[in-house]
Amino acid sequence: MGEITIVPIGTAAERKEFVDLAYRLNASDPNWVPPLHMEAVELVTPGKNPFFEHADVQFFLARQNGRTVGRISAHIDHLAVGMDPVQGMGPGTGNWGMLEAEDQAIAHALIARAEAWLRDKGMTRVLAPMSMSVWEEPGQLTKGFDHPPTVMMGHQPERYNDYILALGDYAPAKLLNTYELDITKPFPPLIQRIVQSGEKNPRIRIRNVDKSKFDTEAALILDILNDAWSDNWGFVPFTDTEIKYAGKKFKPIVHNDLIMVAEYDGEPVAFMMTLPDLNEAIKPMGGKLFPFNFIKLLLWLRKPRVRTMRVPLMGVRKKLQSSRLASQLAFMMIEYIRRNSVANYGASRGEIGWILEDNQGMVAIADAIESRVNKVYTIYEKAL
Structure with a gap:
């Protein structure tokens, strides 16, 4: 050998x-x-x-x-x-x-x-x-x-x-889990009623992000993220350099109607980020952009048509976590993005995650919209 x-x-x-x-x-x-x-x-x-x-x-x-x-x-x-x-x-x-x-x-x-x-x-x-x-x-x-x-x-x-x-x-x-679901189907009646109730509440506003104000919107989302995730297992804060780096990488696949910000009494308190599955476009490329794949990718980025949408990040400010309002805002954002994903991008499948196995709030939301665990990633530990 x-x-x-x-x-x-x-x-x-x-x-x-x-x-x-x-x-x-x-x-x-x-x-x-x-x-x-x-x-x-x-x-x-x-x-x-x-x-x-x-x-x-x-x-x-x-x-x-x-x-x-x-x-x-x-x-x-x-x-x-x-x-x-x-x-x-x-x-x-x-x-x-x-x-x-x-x-x-x-x-x-x-x-x-x-x-x-x-x-x-x-x-x-x-x-x-x-x-x-x-x-x-x-x-x-x-x-x-x-x-x-x-x-x-x-x-x-x-x-x-x-x-x-x-x-x-x-x-x-x-254990870190991802969940998949069929987004062509309406959510269960209970979730629909929760969304409709939120739509009647004048204190709640769910809005798209504005990509023309990318830096401002990115800073807002990261502010909510750092607050929402700060007590989570594995959390490490982003540095200013990492924020700029992530923004540069994300910007080509960010679309206004796929990222939502929830406001309560005019204050941004939650967000949900959804990305079209870029892997569907790059998988056939074998890692190579040249000589012609970069043209294909640029055309795809202009108007993605995908099977899958992924929700990599979602957060609600800590002061609202564990409240009924937090889950209501989450369901409203998920529903609006579900509609946009199907109508504007031809998507039929959603993937949420990763979600910590013991994040009871997010697991409850995933269960309520009838998603199922499709991938599990295990982080191991050892004393040295």
């Missing part, structure tokens, strides 16, 4: 090698969506991805018999380390992620090297996989291997989960 050698990387050529390996190892998986190559490289490049501004990151490649046969990242997010431990992260917690390996022995050698790096940096606990921020692609897929992920969600082979479990010392820390 040959000795497995794990080497740290740092050059641009090595980063490209790191990125390219995923395309080779996942080429035969019909449900893997090749990311645009330029974005995949940007993700792992200091100075391009603002995650590096508050994190120590090391990438490793595994080589055997002169071939590159695996990869992994190890990282310490100093914002996450500074959070309250009851929220999942906290002092002494590091991460590994972006695992790709030809077989179990290679995967175990990579994980051991990532753990050693974290231990050398003073970490006493690992949460993994995390690729790389909690806001990117957290968790190992453990249910839903039979269909592709939606935009900004991960997809890993089932054997990678087997590799993690075979180590024997990783335990599930948290």
Whole structure:
């Protein structure tokens, strides 16, 4: 078999090698969506991805018999380390992620090297996989291997989960669920009555965002998000640089009628963000924009026609959480976006998530609109 050698990387050529390996190892998986190559490289490049501004990151490649046969990242997010431990992260917690390996022995050698790096940096606990921020692609897929992920969600082979479990010392820390539903059907009568009741309340206003005021609207949504999610497990606040970076990436797929802001007595108190599933457009491209795919993508972005809409983010200010008003605002936003998705984009399927397994409020909303869990991502933990 040959000795497995794990080497740290740092050059641009090595980063490209790191990125390219995923395309080779996942080429035969019909449900893997090749990311645009330029974005995949940007993700792992200091100075391009603002995650590096508050994190120590090391990438490793595994080589055997002169071939590159695996990869992994190890990282310490100093914002996450500074959070309250009851929220999942906290002092002494590091991460590994972006695992790709030809077989179990290679995967175990990579994980051991990532753990050693974290231990050398003073970490006493690992949460993994995390690729790389909690806001990117957290968790190992453990249910839903039979269909592709939606935009900004991960997809890993089932054997990678087997590799993690075979180590024997990783335990599930948290499950992240996504929910799917048929959006061509009206919601149950009870939900319709709740929406209609809200429409009669003069204190409630549900409005579209205004993309012509993108920066202002983005700042408003992130303000609500930081308040709404601040006590959630895994929460790490966005930096100003990350806000600008996310805005630049989101803007091409943001549409006024797919993002709602709820106001109560004139105050913005909730939002719901929905994105057309970009993965449907880029999956056939194999990660390449040139020579002609960029034209196809530009045409698609102008007026997406999609099967699936994804709700990646939704939040209600803490002062209203656990109130009947919070769920009413949520149902109103979901219903209005459901209508727009079907009428304006031809969508037939919705996906909500990820949602923490123990987020009772969001799980109750997902159940009430008769959605079902279609994918589960598991975040594992281990004492170092």
